[in-house]
Every structure is written in structure tokens, then in C-alpha cells.
Amino acid sequence: AQSVTQPDIHITVSEGASLELRCNYSYGATPYLFWYVQSPGQGLQLLLKYFSGDTLVQGIKGFEAEFKRSQSSFNLRKPSVHWSDAAEYFCAVVVNNFNKFYFGSGTKLNVKP
């Protein structure tokens, strides 16, 4: 079955520390990959996306993600976390010929002062 897995439900990091949020997918073909962020009570904001080409993609707010085909992963990273990054992060996948997103269950990020 097609799935998107975010193995970490909650992550807490200190402000200024580096961050990596994990995302794995299980599809036969290379999917289109996205990371969204959702602040409390808000909708989803696109951070970055991967379609093809360079496997390291840069997004907004200093985030980047790396597509690793061999590991079926698309992990989100940030070198130095700010308190305003506290939110929930969703990985999402669209498989070609399917007109919808498959979302992971999300990772809630807490940032300690």
C-alpha cells in the first residue's frame, strides 16, 4: 500500500540547534515530494518541494530537504532553529497520475529557549 511515514510524532530541540525531520515513502515510482508547515490554528504553508533534478532543495525560512532515492526518504533540515519554527510539519507525496496528496501524520516541533 502507498504510504508516507513520519516516524517522529514529537521533537524538541533547543533554539539555535540543528533540526532534521524524517519522512519516508513507499511507492514504486519516484513521487513528487513536499514539506508543509502548520502553525497552531492555521492552514498549511508550503516550505519546499521536489520534482526532479538536484536532490537537495532549498525552501523558505531557511529550510532544506534532501531526496534520497535509495532510502525512499525526503528529510527536512534546518541548521539553526528559531523559536518561531515551533509548529507541526507534514511531509506529503503526490504520485504521478494521482490527483491528490498523501500526507504523513505530522511531526510536532517544540523549540526550547
Added chain:
Amino acid sequence: DAMVIQNPRYQVTQFGKPVTLSCSQTLNHNVMYWYQQKSSQAPKLLFHYYDKDFNNEADTPDNFQSRRPNTSFCFLDIRSPGLGDAAMYLCATSRDLMASSLLDGKETQYFGPGTRLLVL
């Protein structure tokens, strides 16, 4: 400069009392989507409109209906809300259907801020 607008942001309704949530967009996108997101869960697609063509997800309950009177507006009608329907409802748009939009590397879904529905 909001592009996808949802009203109201918070909606309280009574068990069994019909409720309508509203979504409008200034992007002139062809496709509009409704998602249900329960607490600490991923958004779940309920249905989408491609122009006037309605596409229902197989597991969307009959209790949920939608209307799209024109390009800009789309409504979610919950005919008889139950306690289990309390959730955040997200509207999203895309220029075209995902597959064709993604092939040219453009666009994605643009989400509204959501309407949080409380059922008493």
C-alpha cells in the same frame, strides 16, 4: 493579500444541525479541494472540484456534500454533524489537476487557514 479565504475561522454548531463552511479564492484556479483534519492527524481529502466536475473520495461519508457555484467559491455542507465531525476543515486550490500541474514543475496546492468546527 490572502489567496484562499475561509469563513468563518471558527464555527460552532449543534449535533444534527446542518452547517456550511465557505471557501473563496482569488487565484482563479481550476481545482478546489476540501480536507478534514482531526486533532494530531494528517489532513484527509474529502473531495475536489475540477471546474464544475465533482470528485468524491470513496470513503467520504454521505453526510458531507459540496457546492461550487462559480470558480471563486466552494462550500462544504455537513448535513447532520455528529460529534465525530469536529475537526479543522481545510480548503485548498491548485491551478490544474495535480498530475498535469506537477509535470511542468509548477504549482502545488495552496491552502486556506482552515475553519475549526466544534459540534456541541
